[in-house]
Amino acid sequence: MLQLSQRIPHLQASPIREILAVIERPGMISFAGGLPSPDSFPQLRTDNIPERMLQYGASEGEPELRAQICRDMQSIGLDCTPGQVLILSGSQQGIDLCAKLFVDHNTPIALENPTYLAALQVFRFFGARFVELDPMLPEVALSQKPPIPFCYVIPTFQNPTGRCYTSTMREHLAEACMQRGTVLFEDDPYRDLVYEPCERRPICSYLRSGNWIYQGSFSKSFAPGLRLGFLVCSEALVPYLTRLKQAADLHSNRLSQYLVLQQLQDPQREQRMEQLRMNYLQKRDYFAASLQQTLAPYAEWEVPAGGLFFWLKLKTNTDTQALLARAIDHGVAFMPGEPFFYSRHDEHSYIRLNFSHANETAISAGLTTLGELLSQTSTRT
């Protein structure tokens, strides 16, 4: 008798959220989520919180925080005003708002394959049809008929692959969007976690016309538990996204907005970020060395220039869900690669390993376990 929306058959659980529920078990070594290292969290400055932060606030966010983010965006090349900045309850919310803005049943969206699975979850739910965007040849996807209203990309330390677009790739995508009138939705949660020199200028900053949404997160550089992110968008989109934000949760948590603003205006900010990058670089290198010792016979990978993940292509076709089940039994969690793909055109198996959360002892032990399990794993039939 329950009459649910026609969207509901497209509502899938997020595999990563399901796994996160499991890894809360004590002693579990997790390479699964994109969890920051617990020792990366800054000291919260909870003294002197202004009382007005407890009252209802503006849907767009705190004016001081919007102005600070605007200055930060200008410093990375994105021309904008504070009025174009919208504070989000985490950048996942930006995906929900954009899906509401653009996606009806059967609306085509161009995106990388593989890509962030919780974005796939939201776009699917609203009925999107996916068109593969090859970042080397973006005009192929964007010249399709009927026209594609928007494309979603993670150009900098992509999730799950870790890939970072070159400046040429950025230019090409921007040109293709301008030519076709495609709205560019650039998701950029990892940009601050950079370990090697590489191009990180927002693709949105290459646009000379058209509409765009650039999205950032404070979950990776500050603290995910505070659930705070932001988007900046072309002026034409501001009123729509503001109203969608109103309707979604009135406004974002003001205490989090206050705490994040303190961090952004801390004189030690750059020093803290540099420290974070150094810690993660060291972890990345430790992880790479451990991988070489344990998984080289079973997989191939590139060492990522930024972000939080190694993306492994397994040498034999493997049932990674079954592997995960066995790994969890042995106290280790990782992300199977398959849910990141919305369509498959090779028979390889992939796994995504996070290197930021576990400590060095756990990394060695966990990768050793994974190696043992892979050595016992037969090719999938």
Add this chain to the structure above:
Amino acid sequence: MLQLSQRIPHLQASPIREILAVIERPGMISFAGGLPSPDSFPQLRTDNIPERMLQYGASEGEPELRAQICRDMQSIGLDCTPGQVLILSGSQQGIDLCAKLFVDHNTPIALENPTYLAALQVFRFFGARFVELDPMLPEVALSQKPPIPFCYVIPTFQNPTGRCYTSTMREHLAEACMQRGTVLFEDDPYRDLVYEPCERRPICSYLRSGNWIYQGSFSKSFAPGLRLGFLVCSEALVPYLTRLKQAADLHSNRLSQYLVLQQLQDPQREQRMEQLRMNYLQKRDYFAASLQQTLAPYAEWEVPAGGLFFWLKLKTNTDTQALLARAIDHGVAFMPGEPFFYSRHDEHSYIRLNFSHANETAISAGLTTLGELLSQTSTRT
């Protein structure tokens, strides 16, 4: 060229949010929002915040908070388990999740007329068709063909009318929902703000079959800036709402969850709530006396037994939007009644006045100004 969703033409700004942006001006006397009194906010206990609150958390919410809310719900007659409790980023989010779960283009929803305007905003956006629910005769609306998948009600100190359902009305609505298989969505943000004895038992607790969602808020009894609410639902709805929550923002702010749990488990909790009720009762009575002195020639009202609002029926047909513009020029804000109605069948004009936010001096001054403006207002042509 911008290709937006077919939903977007139904996306309206929330009038209350627009007014809230104006009333941030210094010196403005606001009777507009449902803003708690600033002196009602508890002292935050921000020392000893566990570090894990900064990490990603469970989509469903913190287990301890869910367990505490479950105990609280049982104490008011709602039979449930902690697994049926979902923590929300404010109760507005629950409306968004339920709209996603139930509402397609042209889906009929039964609701009170007038009702909470930000609920109307969300339901309209998803394409709902509204069917008027008369709380005295709920079976009339719910027996319509095609069947109505869900009804949305605020039975306790309704927004905007302040009305509280009797136990007979509660029984009738529950019976009608059970007979017709209509899902009951009971929004209950004001229940703790009670000033006179009246029936407040959740209607969901009268149901012996069928599906239901009961929603509560910490914005009125604790602090809206923390953006925390919750819902409890029948077991069949748990997996859907959990996944919708995942997709919307991964999970709610953990710091807020921690701070609210501290308050709920504070030995002084009942004493603080009693103090809050006493303060608001005193304000309500002061407001009622001031109203009598200033607006009696122009309007009729009942003194509400709970909640935050007086609902005034103006004696002459008045353009309340024009009145609001003039009032704002004179430093006073209120809510015109019209946006709370989704269809009109009388020619009366209404205004909603909040009594919790302004102090006594401001109440007297603001109502005097409103009285003067109404004395100069001619009947709308």
